[in-house]
Amino acid sequence: MTPLEQVPLASYCTMGVGGAARFFVEAHDEATVLEALAWAERRGLPCRVLGGGSNLVVADPGTDGLVLRMGLRGVSTRPSRAAVELTAAAGEPWDELVRQSVERGWAGLECLSGIPGLVGATPIQNVGAYGQEVSDTVTAVRAVDRNTRRIVTLAPPDCGFAYRDSVFKSGEPDRYVVLAVGYRLVPGGAPALRYAELATHLESREIRSPSLTDVRASVLDIRRSKSMILEPGDPNRRSCGSFFVNPVLAVEELVRVEARAGADAAMPRWPQPDGRVKLSAAWLIQHAGFQRGETDGPVGLSSRHTLAIVAHDGARATDIIAFARRVRARVQERFGVRLVPEPVFWGTTGLD
Ligand SMILES: Cc1cc2nc3c(=O)[nH]c(=O)nc-3n(C[C@H](O)[C@H](O)[C@H](O)COP(=O)(O)OP(=O)(O)OC[C@H]3O[C@@H](n4cnc5c(N)ncnc54)[C@H](O)[C@@H]3O)c2cc1C
Numbered sequence: 001m002t003p004l005e006q007v008p009l010a011s012y013c014t015m016g017v018g019g020a021a022r023f024f025v026e027a028h029d030e031a032t033v034l035e036a037l038a039w040a041e042r043r044g045l046p047c048r049v050l051g052g053g054s055n056l057v058v059a060d061p062g063t064d065g066l067v068l069r070m071g072l073r074g075v076s077t078r079p080s081r082a083a084v085e086l087t088a089a090a091g092e093p094w095d096e097l098v099r100q101s102v103e104r105g106w107a108g109l110e111c112l113s114g115i116p117g118l119v120g121a122t123p124i125q126n127v128g129a130y131g132q133e134v135s136d137t138v139t140a141v142r143a144v145d146r147n148t149r150r151i152v153t154l155a156p157p158d159c160g161f162a163y164r165d166s167v168f169k170s171g172e173p174d175r176y177v178v179l180a181v182g183y184r185l186v187p188g189g190a191p192a193l194r195y196a197e198l199a200t201h202l203e204s205r206e207i208r209s210p211s212l213t214d215v216r217a218s219v220l221d222i223r224r225s226k227s228m229i230l231e232p233g234d235p236n237r238r239s240c241g242s243f244f245v246n247p248v249l250a251v252e253e254l255v256r257v258e259a260r261a262g263a264d265a266a267m268p269r270w271p272q273p274d275g276r277v278k279l280s281a282a283w284l285i286q287h288a289g290f291q292r293g294e295t296d297g298p299v300g301l302s303s304r305h306t307l308a309i310v311a312h313d314g315a316r317a318t319d320i321i322a323f324a325r326r327v328r329a330r331v332q333e334r335f336g337v338r339l340v341p342e343p344v345f346w347g348t349t350g351l352d
Contacts, residue, residue, distance in 0.1 A: 001025060001032060001035045001036060001039060003023040003024055003025040003036075003039070003066055004023070004024045004025070005022065005023060005024075006020045006021070006022065006062075007020055007021045007024035007067070008020045008062075009021055009050075009053070009058045009062065009063070009067065009346075010058070012050060012053045012069070013053030013054075013056050013057075013058060014052070014053055014054040014116060014230060014237070014238065014239065014240060015053075015056070015057055015238055015239060015240055015311050015317075015320065015343075016238045016311055016315075017057065017058065017060070017311055017315055017316055017317045017320060018057065018058025018059060018060060018062065018317050018346070018347070019058065019059065019060050019061050019062025019063070019347070020062040020063075021062060021063055021065075021066070021067035022045075022062065022063065022064050022065060022066070023040075023045070023065065023066040023067070024066070024067045024069065025039075025066065025067075025068055025069070026068075026069040026071045027068055027069070027070065027071055027072065028071045028072065028073070028091075029072065030072065030144075030151070030179055033068065033072070033144060033177055033179065034144060034149065036066060036068045037068075037144065037146060037149060037177065038149070039066065040065060040066040045064065045065040045066055046063075046064065046065035046066070046174075047065060047066045047067075047068055048063060048065065048066070048067050048068065048174075048346060049067075049068050049070055049120070049177050049178075050067050050068065050069045050070065051070050051090070051091075051117050051118040051120055051121040052093070052094075052116055052117035052118045052121070053117075054116035054117040054121075054230075054240060054241065055117065055121065055124075055125065055240050055241070055342065055343045055344060056240065056343055056344050056345075056346065057240065057317055057320060057321070057343050057344075057345050057346070057348070057350070058317060058345075058346045058347060059317050059345070059346060059347030059348035060316050060317045060318055061347060062347060063346045063347040064347070068177070070090045070091045070118060070120050070178075071091045072089040072090050072091040072092075072120075072179060072180070073089050073091050073092060074088070074089040074092070074180075075087070075088045075089070075092060075097065075100075080184075082186065082187075083184045083185060083186055083187070084106055084184075084185050084186075084187055085139065085182060085183075085184055086101065086106070086182065086183045086184075086185055087140075087180055087181070087182045087183075088119045088180060088181055088183075089119065089120075089179065089180050090118060090119055090120025090121075090178045090179050090180055090181070091118055091119070091120065092118060092119040093117075093118060093119075094112075094115055094116070094117050094118055094119055094121075094122060094127075095113065095114055095115060095116070097109070097119060098110070098112055098113050098115075098216070099113070099216070101185055102212045102213055102215075102216045103213070104187070105187055105188055105212060106185035106186065106187050106189070106212075107185060107186045107187075107188075107189025107190060107191060107192070107212055108132075108136065108137040108183060108184070108185040108186060108189065108192075109132070109134075109137065109183065109185065110132070110191050110192065110212045110215045110216050110219070111129055111130035111131050111132035111191070111192050111194075111195070111198070111215065111219055112127060112128070112129055112130075112132055112134065113215075113216045113219040113220055113223075114129075114219060114220050114223040114224075114228065114229040115127055115129060115241075116229070116230050116241070119180075119181050120178040120179070120180075120181065121178075122134045122138075122181060123135075123138060123141050123159055123161075123166055123168055123178060123181055124166060124168045124169050124178070125164045125165060125166065125169050125342070126161045126162065126163070126164060126165060126166050128163075128164065129219070129223075130194075130195045130197070130198050130219050130222070131192050131193070131194030131195035131198065132192050132194075133161070133163075134181075134183070135156065135159070135161035135166075136192075137183040137184055137185060138156055138159065138161070138181060138182065138183055139155075139156065139182040139183065139184045140153050140154065140155060140156075140181070140182040141153070141154045141159055141168075141176075141178055141180075141181055141182075142178070142179045142180040142181070142182075143176040143177055143178045143179055144176065144177040144179065145175065145176060146174070146175055146176065146177065147175060151179065152176075154167075154176070163245070163246075163248060163272075163278070164245045164342060169344075189212075191210055191211070191212050191214075191215040192215075193210070193215070197222060198215070198218055198219065198222065201218040201221065201222055202214060202215070202218050205218065225304065226302075226304050226305045226308075227239070227302050227303075227304045227305060227308065228241060228305065228308075235303070235310075235312075236302040236303060236304055236305075236308065236310050238310055238311040238312070238315070239302060239308040239309060239310045239311070240308075240309070240342065240343040241308060241342070242281070242282075242305075242307040242308060242342050243307060243308060243309040243324060243327075243341060243342060243343065244281040244285075244307060244324075244327075244328070244339040244340060244341055244342060245281065245339075245340050245341075245342050246278050246279060246280055246281045247278070247279050247281060247284075247337050247338075247339065247340070248272060248276050248277070248278045248279075249276060249277055249278075249279065249337070250275075250276055251275065251276070251277065253337075254269070254277050254279075256336055257279070257335050257336060257337055260334065260335050260336055261287070261335065264287050267279065267280075267283060267284075267287075268280040268283055279337070281307055281331075281339055282305065282306040282307040283306075284331045284334075284335055284337060284339070285301075285306045285307065285327055285331055285339075286306045287334070287335075288327075288330040288331045288333070288334040288335065289330060289334070290306060290327060290330070291306075292304065292305065292306055295312070296319075296322075296323050296326070297314075297315075297319055298311065298312045298313060298314040298315035298316075298319055299311055299312065299315050299319045299320050299323045300312070300323070309323060309324055309327070317348065321345075321348065321350065321351060324341060324351055325351050327339070328341075328351060
């Protein structure tokens with residue numbers, strides 16, 4: 001294994017900013033993943049895993065160490081009682097897997113249509129949208145445990161799945177390199193219809209008993225209307241999707257926010273099973289005074305979604321971070337809520 005040197009990362013990331021990887025290798029088999037980890041360790045260098053680069057902001061000077069681009073491919077299926085066990089290698093494109101599952105009539109991933117990136121990243125932040133999360137269907141995560149350099153299989157309770165979080169993201173970040181993910185899907189199962197906006201869209205199409213294909217089509221339509229799928233001609237295409245996660249507050253904190261919101265008492269609130277309440281980061285940003293499409297030099301908000309920070313020609317990672325800090329500071333000043341960024345930052349501490 002001979003890594004390349006000084007490989008520019010901007011074209012590997014949907015935000016399209018950032019410098020080069022000091023060393024870079026693409027792994028098409030598990031042996032190369034293990035070799036890459038050993039190579040970096042021998043040199044005392046960090047080894048970072050790159051998927052589709054759709055949740056990543058790379059610093060302008062780039063990153064030290066080795067970037068391991070996940071290129072493992074392969075999908076297998078196994079019937080089991082009333083379900084099908086689908087296992088996909090970490091380098092499989094996520095939306096292709098969703099499309100094929102929907103076409104085969106396997107329920108469980110349909111609402112996750114149109115999310116960019118690769119399979120291996122889906123457990124990292126427990127990818128979710130329109131009422132589904134991968135933790136609803138994940139049965140196993142095959143990974144290299146960097147502490148022991150052994151291949152392990154994590155069952156769902158070991159993954160620490162939570163809203164946009166897992167053991168892989170905040171619990172023990174960088175401990176595991178995901179090699180493959182298993183999902184349990186239901187052949188002939190009904191689609192998940194838990195999200196009001198999705199139900200309304202299906203109604204507008206006069207579909208009363210939607211199939212998985214109908215749900216996928218509606219999700220893609222809604223996402224397209226918000227520039228939340230990657231399309232070449234879209235002026236909002238250079239983003240990481242939502243830049244901040246929706247804040248989840250304890251009731252006492254909510255009371256304080258409501259007091260500050262004053263006349264804005266129509267603020268959306270979603271009660272959570274643990275008694276806390278989720279707020280809409282997009283609503284908070286908008287009501288802190290930001291408009292869709294607003295720009296600050298070469299960066300700004302998407303013209304179709306307040307929650308997406310978009311890079312335009314000439315944007316650098318520092319511009320994105322400065323703008324995101326401004327958004328966060330204004331929301332904090334107006335509502336007393338500190339927004340948490342969703343993407344991962346390489347070569348910079350991000351907003352802190
Ligand atoms: C337009 C747009 C819409 C989006 N919509 C959604 C949405 O609806 N819901 C949602 O949850 N997310 C959404 N996202 C965010 C993003 O697509 C997902 O988080 C996706 O899973 C990231 O996959 P990736 O392969 O691009 O990961 P990358 O951006 O390459 O990596 C993200 C992080 O995961 C780590 N990682 C990646 N692969 C592995 C691996 N095999 N092993 C260990 N660590 C790994 C990386 O090291 C990094 O820390 C959106 C992004 C965009 C651009």
